[in-house]
Amino acid sequence: xxxxxxxxxxxxxxxxxxxxxxxxxxxxxxxxxxxxxxxxxxxxxxxxxxxxxxxxxxxxxxxxxxxxxxxxxxxxxxxxxxxxxxxxxxxxxxxxxxxxxxxxxxxxxxxxxxxxxxxxxxxxxxxxxxxxxxxxxxxxxxxxxxxxxxxxxxxxxxxxxxxxxxxxxxxxxxxxxxxxxxxxxxxxxxxxxxxxxxxxxxxxxxxxxxxxxxxxx
Amino acid sequence: xxxxxxxxxxxxxxxxxxxxxxxxxxxxxxxxxxxxxxxxxxxxxxxxxxxxxxxxxxxxxxxxxxxxxxxxxxxxxxxxxxxxxxxxxxxxxxxxxxxxxxxxxxxxxxxxxxxxxxxxxxxxxxxxxxxxxxxxxxxxxxxxxxxxxxxxxxxxxxxxxxxxxxxxxxxxxxxxxxxxxxxxxxxxxxxxxxxxxxxxxxxxxxxxxxxxxxxxxxxxxxxxxxxxxxxxxxxxxxxxxxxxxxxxxxxxxxxxxxxxxxxxxxxxxxxxxxxxxxxxxxxxxxxxxxxxxxxxxxxxxxxxxxxxxxxxxxxxxxxxxxxxxxxxxxxxxxxxxxxxxxxxxxxxxxxxxxxxxxxxxxxxxxxxxxxxxxxxxxxxxxxxxxxxxxxxxxxxxxxxxxxxxxxxxxxxxxxxxxxxxxxxxxxxxxxxxxxxxxxxxxxxxxxxxxxxxxxxxxxxxxxxxxxxxxxxxxxxxxxxxxxxxxxxxxxxxxxxxxxxxxxxxxxxxxxxxxxxxxxxxxxxxxxxxxxxxxxxxxxxxxxxxxxxxxxxxxxxxxxxxxxxxxxxxxxxxxxxxxx
Numbered sequence: 001x002x003x004x005x006x007x008x009x010x011x012x013x014x015x016x017x018x019x020x021x022x023x024x025x026x027x028x029x030x031x032x033x034x035x036x037x038x039x040x041x042x043x044x045x046x047x048x049x050x051x052x053x054x055x056x057x058x059x060x061x062x063x064x065x066x067x068x069x070x071x072x073x074x075x076x077x078x079x080x081x082x083x084x085x086x087x088x089x090x091x092x093x094x095x096x097x098x099x100x101x102x103x104x105x106x107x108x109x110x111x112x113x114x115x116x117x118x119x120x121x122x123x124x125x126x127x128x129x130x131x132x133x134x135x136x137x138x139x140x141x142x143x144x145x146x147x148x149x150x151x152x153x154x155x156x157x158x159x160x161x162x163x164x165x166x167x168x169x170x171x172x173x174x175x176x177x178x179x180x181x182x183x184x185x186x187x188x189x190x191x192x193x194x195x196x197x198x199x200x201x202x203x204x205x206x207x208x209x210x211x212x213x214x215x216x217x
Numbered sequence: 218x219x220x221x222x223x224x225x226x227x228x229x230x231x232x233x234x235x236x237x238x239x240x241x242x243x244x245x246x247x248x249x250x251x252x253x254x255x256x257x258x259x260x261x262x263x264x265x266x267x268x269x270x271x272x273x274x275x276x277x278x279x280x281x282x283x284x285x286x287x288x289x290x291x292x293x294x295x296x297x298x299x300x301x302x303x304x305x306x307x308x309x310x311x312x313x314x315x316x317x318x319x320x321x322x323x324x325x326x327x328x329x330x331x332x333x334x335x336x337x338x339x340x341x342x343x344x345x346x347x348x349x350x351x352x353x354x355x356x357x358x359x360x361x362x363x364x365x366x367x368x369x370x371x372x373x374x375x376x377x378x379x380x381x382x383x384x385x386x387x388x389x390x391x392x393x394x395x396x397x398x399x400x401x402x403x404x405x406x407x408x409x410x411x412x413x414x415x416x417x418x419x420x421x422x423x424x425x426x427x428x429x430x431x432x433x434x435x436x437x438x439x440x441x442x443x444x445x446x447x448x449x450x451x452x453x454x455x456x457x458x459x460x461x462x463x464x465x466x467x468x469x470x471x472x473x474x475x476x477x478x479x480x481x482x483x484x485x486x487x488x489x490x491x492x493x494x495x496x497x498x499x500x501x502x503x504x505x506x507x508x509x510x511x512x513x514x515x516x517x518x519x520x521x522x523x524x525x526x527x528x529x530x531x532x533x534x535x536x537x538x539x540x541x542x543x544x545x546x547x548x549x550x551x552x553x554x555x556x557x558x559x560x561x562x563x564x565x566x567x568x569x570x571x572x573x574x575x576x577x578x579x580x581x582x583x584x585x586x587x588x589x590x591x592x593x594x595x596x597x598x599x600x601x602x603x604x605x606x607x608x609x610x611x612x613x614x615x616x617x618x619x620x621x622x623x624x625x626x627x628x629x630x631x632x633x634x635x636x637x638x639x640x641x642x643x644x645x646x647x648x649x650x651x652x653x654x655x656x657x658x659x660x661x662x663x664x665x666x667x668x669x670x671x672x673x674x675x676x677x678x679x680x681x682x683x684x685x686x687x688x689x690x691x692x693x694x695x696x697x698x699x700x701x702x703x704x705x706x707x708x709x710x711x712x713x714x715x716x717x718x719x720x721x722x723x724x725x726x727x728x729x730x731x732x733x734x735x736x737x738x739x740x741x742x743x744x745x746x747x748x749x750x751x752x753x754x755x756x757x758x759x760x761x762x763x764x765x766x767x768x769x770x771x772x773x774x775x776x777x778x779x780x781x782x783x784x785x786x787x788x789x790x791x792x793x794x795x796x
Contacts, residue, residue: 039278041269043262043298046288050280078630092282096602099281143626144609159609162628166605166636171276171283176600179640183565184273184599186434191395193562200555202401211378211416213392213423 110157238326241508242451261322266442339384439568549710595644
């Protein structure tokens with residue numbers, strides 16, 4: 001990035017600082033060439049950490065297959081938008097457990113718990129079960145208030161899967177569009193739209209209308 | 218040549234400033250514009266919100282979707298590097314007490330994060346001891362600082378509304394933005410409860426004030442830094458213009474070690490370690506201005522020991538590090554059922570709240586001293602990490618689109634629709650109150666621990682008193698009343714005596730001040746009423762350290778005003794050759 005150029009620009013005309021800065025630029029850094037690139041500001045420390053996280057793999061193939069199945073059961077394709085896997089939710093979950101190690105044991109252990117439950121019931125791991133069997137199993141753990149006491153670990157696991165899947169989906173490009181979030185663009189805030197005010201029986205008082213910022217329309 | 222040597226920078230300066238946040242940035246700006254040669258030491262890298270951009274980025278551009286990371290505690294998009302823990306730079310605690318110390322080592326310091334809440338202290342805030350007998354009065358009063366508040370308002374810009382409140386003086390305001398929908402409901406509830414809900418006062422340009430900075434374009438992302446400089450941060454509004462005078466050299470990644478003094482007891486400069494080349498340097502100046510943050514400046518003074526100053530520099534009184542106090546904080550959130558299934562529109566608005574509640578009650582009728590203000594949030598914000606968490610606690614409680622209440626939790630198309638349905642219906646509020654400054658809340662040098670630069674670290678001793686706990690209890694009761702009156706349901710933040718009513722640990726609100734407090738009596742204070750050390754005439758402290766008491770307001774506007782005032786005093790004293 002152009003930070004070095006910027007450093008030099010800022011230091012123009014300052015002998016002391018220029019000397020220090022040019023020294024700092026010459027300092028050899030243990031940089032590997034393939035640092036990941038981002039569209040958001042990253043410090044050198046952040047880039048090194050991202051590189052480390054991105055170079056690691058946490059879930060094995062079987063685990064990822066199960067995560068993909070569960071994610072698409074939680075957020076399927078519908079008439080409005082695509083599925084969790086269309087939005088790359090499994091890839092998000094793989095990253096986030098490396099970034100937040102506190103999720104690692106609950107997810108890995110939960111996946112194992114799920115496979116063992118399915119083995120007992122259907123003599124197959126979750127991903128090898130039929131769709132109907134998978135749904136039968138999911139129904140045991142997806143409804144916290146009516147789940148059987150012996151399913152409580154599964155409920156905790158499924159709650160976490162639901163959270164991470166929904167979060168991964170609705171923070172993706174597909175999910176934001178689905179949700180209808182309309183911000184993150186330059187605009188002029190001129191108050192709540194009139195039809196919405198009317199819907200809730202609200203209005204701005206005279207003083208607010210007089211004193212608030214106005215825009216040339 | 219020895220392996221270890223201390224290099225001297227090539228140039229001598231009139232003034233050396235340590236730290237480039239609100240206090241240091243303002244000092245650099247005022248001094249440089251008066252033709253004074255300044256060197257500004259910053260412990261972190263250079264930063265410019267127009268170049269180090271996270272503004273207008275989407276959640277998926279962060280692999281953790283904006284969650285916090287060890288390098289950005291307020292999230293991946295937040296402008297502020299650092300946080301409560303920094304690798305290799307520990308701090309410790311005494312007697313099992315708790316204090317969390319937030320540091321942001323970068324140009325502009327913590328002005329890159331703060332909520333732009335820009336409140337003047339009021340007349341009573343300088344004379345609290347005279348009112349309730351607790352703490353101490355400041356050696357100045359509101360009239361001493363008011364002209365500087367005016368100048369800060371004009372230089373930086375702040376929006377708000379004229380209210381003529383006795384202890385919340387009006388600024389020279391730009392027009393405020395209209396409230397959002399949830400803020401209208403909050404205002405309606407407040408009015409019924411006799412709790413004032415008025416336009417917030419934020420240093421965001423709803424109108425342009427010069428040609429260097431653009432007006433706000435309502436993306437709600439001030440905490441990410443503004444590419445058009447539409448809000449206040451020290452780098453964009455103070456340091457960059459100061460650099461343009463040609464009178465300022467910034468040395469980034471310069472971690473100050475000590476204030477150097479000569480045999481007469483005058484400060485002669487700063488010794489620092491350059492984080493890039495790991496070499497030791499000294500820089501000389503006629504005047505030294507500390508603006509490293511309340512605790513960091515206290516640390517510098519306490520670490521600057523010499524035969525003349527065996528107790529640390531400017532610390533014959535023993536007061537350096539004492540009277541540390543942070544704002545109190547407690548919060549609560551809820552859901553407004555009438556907002557479930559709401560219509561979509563862009564309600565980003567400015568960064569942060571459009572309305573707030575200044576302190577409105579009389580402490581004589583309450584069981585605690587000092588007040589708090591209330592900050593509000595809610596609405597259809599940009600989803601980030603944590604979005605949708607805990608749906609099983611929500612979707613079984615309220616009727617769905619078809620009027621029927623579902624079983625909690627679930628999966629599939631019906632669940633997918635729940636996230637759309639409940640989006641934008643939640644809101645929250647937080648109190649920020651004044652703690653009492655007490656001698657036995659302090660930071661000191663830990664005798665056994667150094668950081669990775671070999672600099673002895675701070676050890677904190679801090680306990681809340683009953684005053685603060687009772688204040689938090691009052692906050693929680695007020696929040697519950699407001700939420701109830703709005704027709705909302707509390708979903709989190711109910712407090713109890715067991716958890717001190719949700720009172721945040723000291724340091725969490727990041728308003729810590731008081732460690733080098735000002736006063737007329739050199740035995741009881743570190744600096745005089747011009748932020749000048751009693752014992753070292755050419756040494757000044759212009760961060761939050763000189764605050765005698767914190768008020769129920771965010772400290773930044775007062776740091777800026779006092780730094781401007783101190784800087785003008787420095788110019789005057791330099792002219793008179795007094796320093």
